[in-house]
Amino acid sequence: MFKKLTAIFMSTVLTATLLAGCGSTPNPGSSGSGGASAATAFKVGMVTDSGSIDDKSFNQGTWEGVQKAGKDLGLETKYLKPTGTTEADYLKEIGNLHDAGYKFIVTPGFKFSTAIYQAQDKYQDSKFVIIDASPADKNGKESIKPNTVAIFFAEHESGFLAGVATALQLKEGDVGFIGGMEIPPVQRYNWGFQQGIKYANANFGTKITIKPENVVYQGTFTEIAAGQQLAAHMYDSGVKAIFAAAGSVGLGTINEAKARAKAGKEAWVIGVDVDQYNEGIYDGTKSIILTSAMKKIDTAAYDMVKAEKDGKFEGGKAITFDSKNNGIGIPDKNPNLSSDVTTKVAEVLKKIQAGEIKVSGERGDLIK
Amino acid sequence: MKLQFGKGSFKNVAVALLAIVFGLLAGAVLITLTGSDPLAGYAYLFKGGLMSLERFGDTLATSTPLILSGLSVAFAFKTGLFNIGAAGQMLMGGFCATAVGLTLDLPSVMILPLAIMASIVGGAVWAFIPGILKARFNVHEVVSTIMMNWIGYWVVYYAVPGYFKGEFLETESRAIPDAASLKVGWLSQLFNGSFINLGLFLAIAAVVLIAFILNKTVIGYELKAVGYNRFAAEYAGINVNRNIVLSMMIAGALAGLGGATLYIGNASNIQIGVLPAQGFDGIAVALLGANSPWGSLLAALFFGLLYSGKGFMNAMIQIPPEIADTIIATIIYFAATSVLIERLLKRLRSRKRGQ
Known part of the structure; x- marks a missing residue:
């Protein structure tokens, strides 16, 4: 029994080190260390809620806004899909984005509220946008830190x-x-x-x-x-x-x-x-x-990224998109009306x- | 090349390792197809799971429910039962543990054992029903455990908003108090703020216990005998029906405990509308682990590493998350097809002999 264990263990370690060793070759395709170039150059990440990126609604709307902002402003964008929908799953992906240099992170959905509550303290060098909820601890106590904006819709x-x-x-x-x-x-x-x-x-x-x-x-x-x-x-x-x-x-x-x-x-x-x-x-x-x-999630996401780019990120605030700022409404064209x-x-x-x-x-x- | 396997266990290890290698190769093909460097990709995958103490802790914590669900499936397999209901049993176990955590106001030393017991009982009850259906009416456990999954899903769906509703989230229960959580300060600190928790020790204890039961006790012998040949076991005077029910209950108890490690360990509340994916992954874990307790432990650690490192790999190389999921699924799929690899080895061996 023990022999068998050691065998498995040794070979696993071997494989791991082997692979890790190979990986040290530089990889030009990804992640430059951008930090020094300019304060305005940053990478935008998004973590999806339950459901796919092409859900024709929430995730998709957010991602389209982020993508458009990335294109218009010349920023790198990326989304990650958590394996589950618990706070730990969300925090893990936020950590992955952060460690990979994505320091502006957009999270669509009320389910992120406890994860963002922790992330805004844990990753103070990053900025967070949470849509449809405020960051809150597990007892529901809300707190929006200066590196976070909460977005609501009417x-x-x-x-x-x-x-x-x-x-x-x-x-x-x-x-x-x-x-x-x-x-x-x-x-x-x-x-x-x-x-x-x-x-x-x-x-x-x-x-x-x-x-x-x-x-x-x-x-x-x-x-x-x-x-x-x-x-x-x-x-x-x-x-x-x-x-x-x-x-x-x-x-x-x-x-x-x-x-x-x-x-x-x-x-x-x-x-x-x-x-x-x-x-x-x-x-x-x-x-x-x-x-x-x-509800114009894409506009909201876009606006937040642009605000950060222009140095006007309103950290610490909850922003509501309603009829007054054209954040909601019916489409401009309604062929059936x-x-x-x-x-x-x-x-x-x-x-x-x-x-x-x-x-x-x-x-x-x-x-x- | 000479392939000869004297002992079954060594053969199992070789098969599992080959399966993993094939899985990684298949994943590499996919990564290459997406235009990335597979070696760099795998390096990030392993770094993502291991590069810091916190990430290593997260990997262990991710593995914990998988160890138990894998153990549950593997144990049932030993008795010739296919427990597809680990997901439902985990959910019910986790639900019972959460319910205890939210209802009783006791110090940690009392509430934790109670919550853990509740999860074990919850999982065992959920597996007892398919067990008794199989034993008494010969209802196939694959069908009944899948149905129990959905009964569990809707029970939780109804009960959580009804009795344990979160104050501001309708789709989740309230968060359990710190006293009822398997997370403990010293362990989190040891791993720099990882969500690793006492669940890992419970899982390892369960592995030791199950290995002991299967290999050193009369019950274990009887259970295995029923699994090898039901009729021979009956002829030998073993109470087959009793063993079927018992086996399902133990399998359910293990999955239920896995639910506790998931919901009051890794997470701090229970969500409605999701069956824990770890329950289904348990099948793959058991297959890769050749249905042995220690094998399940190691297979679960491997899967935990994959799940844990996936996000970082995804963040570092230019592939969409869906492809990253596919790569991980491919690795798991190949890893779980150890039966095919066993056949391949057999064929190679017989060809060798034939020459």
């Missing part, structure tokens, strides 16, 4: 605009909501959407209803099949349009709507986070995406910006 305002647009376009009938996990950003989309419908019913004479059984949180951001099933059930029960704020679950919803639209039935989806119009294209030119409730609807929605947006309409980020007496 999802409820975005959902509100999408709700108004939906109501105006469809005029009457049932609509539904499918959420991913029941977490604040998703909930705010839902609450805003319901308020938007109510507002349109009260002010524009539309007759749109949301039944409580048609407001559902699937519970994950990954189960495509479940999204399709839930959507099928809702459409069968007479729902005309579904607001899907659910990552890949929403992609399932889109698939179901496409299948129905191809068969000539009415089925709409309101997209989320990014303009999902292209996801909903069927028969070449038509799309089942009525409009999308966007009539021009009358888009003008009315634009007016509503102006009223929100002016503070004449207050959209609540709380549940109040809304459904779920």
Whole structure:
């Protein structure tokens, strides 16, 4: 037994040293030591949340912003995908980025809050951007250090605009909501959407209803099949349009709507986070995406990198992107909305910006 | 070349090492295809796992749940059972440990043993059900353990937000108090702030214990006999059904303990909506480790090193993370196909003889 152990151990060590030895040859492809060149030259890293980099929403939006900034400003960019979703997994990848010279690190998602809380102290020579949450210790005590910026979005305002647009376009009938996990950003989309419908019913004479059984949180951001099933059930029960704020679950919803639209039935989806119009294209030119409730994650990520480049990084602050700074909204082009609807929605947006309409980020007496 | 293996154990080691070499070669091909230098890549991989005390500690900690899940699968294999449910058993074990940690307000010396016991019981119960189904109704354990995985997944999904909801994160439980964590100050300090914890010692103790049970006790002999030939064992007067249930429970207990090392050791809370990947990796660990306790330990350390170093390799060479994942998966896949390599060796040997 002991012999066997030593044998394995020795050969492992041998292999390791062998490989480590070979690696000492210089590797021109990666990582220059950039530090001396200029204070403005830095490398931008990103750690992804659960889900893939092409999730058509959160990770993708952040990465696109980071990439664009990298291209425009001539910075090296890189993302890493953690093996799990625990704090230790996140911290490990943050450490890897840091050790590889990526000292400006963007992390999308509320799940990073405890990891960033520790990282901002541990790596004081690095800067951090956390989206959708503040750094907080495990008891929920928030603290944003001078090397960190926390970014929030007013999802409820975005959902509100999408709700108004939906109501105006469809005029009457049932609509539904499918959420991913029941977490604040998703909930705010839902609450805003319901308020938007109510507002349109009260002010524009539309007759749109949301039944409580048609407001559902699937519970994950990954189960495509479940999204399709839930959507099928809702459409069968007479729902005309579904607001899907659910990552890949929403992609399932889109698939179901496409299948129905191809068969000539009415089925709409309101997209989320990014303009999902292209996801909903069927028969070449038509799309089942009525409009999308966007939060401009890419713009936010881009702005933060640019601010750092210009020496205007607002460390220690929480920044909210809402209707006032055009951080949220529906897309500029909505081929499925009539021009009358888009003008009315634009007016509503102006009223929100002016503070004449207050959209609540709380549940109040809304459904779920 | 003369290949001759007198003892089974030596052959196993050779097979495992060859499997690893093939895995690394296959990974090297992939790295080359992406336009990077495989030697530099592997150097970063190993540096990422070993280059500082903190990283070495992280590697050991990453390996810890793998040691136990690998041990769990390997143990069940010995009795001829294929435990695919290690993930669910880990989840339930981790859930029970977290529940104890969040419910009881006791000093460390009392709460830790309780939490660990809870994880062992939780995992054992989760494996007892497939065990009894197999023994009484001949329901195949592959099917029932997979189903138990999903039952566990949804139990946790329901119970955590219901009873242990985090104050600001709905998808996670509250964080356990420091007293109930396997992380201890002196160990973290020793490894410069790594997340290494007492779980490693639990895992090693489990390896020693299981090796002892399998090789030196009557129970171990009976379990193995059932695994080699169920009917012969029955004919010899061994209670096969009892041994099947017992084997599943011990396997579950090990995975449950692995869950404790994962959720109250490496992490400090439990998350809903994820089955721990370590449970499934346990199968690969057991295969590479030739289903022996010590083999599982070493295989888990190797996998831990791969997982731990992956991110650094990824950060240093120009490849997308998906390719890095593929490379690691390739290495693991090849490493786990030791059966094929065994056949290859056999063929080489017989050809030699034929000449």
